[in-house]
Structure formats: C-alpha cells, structure tokens
Amino acid sequence: MRDIVITLIVLGSLPFALKRPWIGVLMWVWISVMNPHRLSWGFAYDFPFAAIIAGVTLVGVVITRDPKKLPVTPITVTLIMFTLWMNLTTLFAFYPESAQERLSQVNKIMLMTLVTGMMIKTRRQIECLAWALMISIGYYGTKGGLFTILTGGGNIVWGPSGSLIEGNNEVALAFITIIPIMFYLRLVSQNKWVRRALAVSMPLCAAAAIGSYSRGALLGVAAMLFFLWIKSPKKLVPGIVMVLMIPVAIAFMPDKWTERMDTINEYQSDASAMGRINAWKLAVNLANDRPLVGGGFELWKGPVFAKYAPDPEDPHAAHSIYFQALGEHGWVGFLLYMTLGFLTWRKGSWIIRKTEKLPELHWAKDLATMLQVSMVGFSVGGAFLSLVYYDVQYYLMMTMVATGVLVEKHLAEQKTGTQHSFPDSRQSLRPKAVTAT
The missing domain is CATH 1.10.1490 (Dna Fragmentation Factor Alpha Subunit; Chain: A;)
Incomplete structure (x- = not known):
C-alpha cells in the first residue's frame, strides 16, 4: 500500500x-x-x-x-567554484573509481542546489522549501523523540535507511539543523493547530537528537541554545529555563547514555575519539603534502593511513566536515568550503541589519536569524561528522540567498520610491522579532 x-x-x-x-x-x-x-x-x-x-x-x-536566472552572489559563485574544484581533485584522487562514484552523487546534489537557487524566488516559494525540509526531517525527529521518551532513552535513534543521515550521529545533526526552521515556521504560521504541532515537534526533535547517543549532537544543541540566549533581548527567563531544562533531560536518560557523554571529557581513553584525532592528523599531513588537490573522495583507507597517519593501524572516516574537506580537496577546497559558510553567515547578518526597522520584512529577519542558528548547530555538530556533502546545508544556503535577493529588491524599490506590495507576504505572528547579528 x-x-x-x-x-x-x-x-x-x-x-x-x-x-x-x-x-x-x-x-x-x-x-x-x-x-x-x-x-x-x-x-x-x-x-x-x-x-x-x-x-x-x-x-x-x-x-x-x-524567471530562472541564478542570482550571481558571492555565495553562488563560491558554490560553483567549490563544485568545480571537487571535480578537479577527483582527477588526482588516490582511489579513482570510488572517487568518481562519489563525485557523481555530489554533482547531482550541487546541480539541484543551483536549480533551487534558480527557481526559488518569492517568499511563498522560500517558505514552501522550508516546509519541505521541515517535513522531510521533522517526521523522523518527531517519531524518534516519541521513541526516546517511550523507551526511556534505552535505545538508539537511527536515520532513514540508505540516506546520508542513516547513522545515529548523522541523523542527530539533521534534527539539530531543522529545529530552528521549525521555530521560524511556527512564527509565521497563521493556523493555531500548526503552531501547536510545531511547538510539540521541536522538543521531540531535540529529544531524538539526545536519544541518538551522539556526543556531537549534545554539543550542537548546547551551542544553539547558548547562541539563542546570547542574542535574546531578555536573558533572565530563557537562562533560567535552560538551566532547569538541561538537568531534567540528562536525568531522564539511562546510565549508559551518561557514560557515553562523559567520554567527551575523557577523550584520551576513548578509542573512537582517538581514532577521529588520528584521522584529523592524517588530513593535515595529507593536505600539507598535496596542498592543492588533497587525496580526493573516499581516501580514508588503510594504505593512506599507513603513509600519513600517526597511527597507521587505526583507519577511520574523517568524522569532521572540516578535516574531510581538507583531506579530500586540499587547502584550496577547505578554504572554499569555509568561505561558503562565512559568506552565508555574513549575508544573514546583512539581512538582519537591513530589516531591523522594516516591519514588512520582519519575516526575512526572523528567517535569517533562524538560518544562522541552524548554522551554529551544524558547524559545531559537524566538527565530529563526515557531512561535507549533506544536501540540506546547501538548500539552506540557497534559502539565505533567495531571502537576501528579496530584501535587496525591496530596499532598491524603497529607495526609488516604487511601491512593493509583497503579495505573498504575511506578517510575523510574534509581537517582537528575534535579533541576531
């Protein structure tokens, strides 16, 4: 059926x-x-x-x-450069067949990301994209949160089979990334039942992230909460809520979860953590030896570890978006990937600053803020996961680009005295917008 x-x-x-x-x-x-x-x-x-x-x-x-013109912005130009560079590094990959197979998958993601940038133009389309992403991940987060609560956190939450987020660590990062998008959709939704459903789904997604037993997810959630608290105009009440909420959540989880989280402070005695550090050192050594092209996709195998890793007998995946980009695509690829994140963050800050005193664009301010919150969670959690090619991060970049284009258009029309009605806009339901810089 x-x-x-x-x-x-x-x-x-x-x-x-x-x-x-x-x-x-x-x-x-x-x-x-x-x-x-x-x-x-x-x-x-x-x-x-x-x-x-x-x-x-x-x-x-x-x-x-x-209209189908791709916005020519620093973000889209850098994304194209990063894609072309990955195609170049594949020519010099240690494992050409495996690298070509991975490149085919990555090129499909990047192509559809650019198509997203070409076709998503209006606020309605932007929010439909946000809904598509939220439903796609929120379904598993809501189900995983209920599973965590019903089992008392005794079993691990896993992602959808055969996807980039199949693993427990990967799906936890997906939950973290999507929670701020849920928050935005709740702000702009006019249906009270939708708002209530999202208000339930957000904590369930957080519970699912915790129930994944992912240490990176725990750090990502903490970073997101801290960022929201820093940018909140009223810090006392949110601070008290967070201080009370964290011990309750930890106390709910079983001892084996607490023991796993404790290894964050005792990483020297944890084989998994030391294996990741071994892979990170390999990435640095490899990039220094081949600074332009790195080792190409799928390099994390025994012979490469034998040549570049401090411990040649302990091969691991990169387990870090930063060291994965560095090892696979050299210092050039690493800088391009980091530049993508920097430019997206800067565009969000620009949107927030320019819409501060424009009530008709508070939706753009709220969205840019939540996109930045999502970036914080992904940047921290991604430090421990091999998810450079996770497609959702690129769709969110295009969301920021499309929002920025609409804001630029509105400001230009305002400057020339042209009226812009925003026919598909809706005022934020919240009396005061979130602030971030």
Missing part, C-alpha cells in the same frame, strides 16, 4: 514539476532528504524516484517561462 501511495504522489506531481519547476525542486527535496520510498517494503523501495523528478524538473527549467 505504501508503495502505491508514494508512486501515485510522485507520478502525480510530474506534470506540475514540468509546468512549475519550483514544485519539482520541492519534490526533489522531499524524496532526496526524507527518502519516503525507503519506508515501503515493495517495488518502491529501490525505484529511482529522485532521478525521475530531477529529469522532469530540469526539462521544466528549460521550457518554462518563469
């Missing part, structure tokens, strides 16, 4: 994706991030839905009369 429902939904969306490619982008996000077909047990499990949607969407991009 699930196979039939998923197939009907996807096939039914194809005419709309062809006529309005931005709808195809939303379907791509849903299929590629949520992997709903992996919730079935029949023919749909391995059916190439993503490829079909991508193909129809690309045809739609070619034939549509809708």
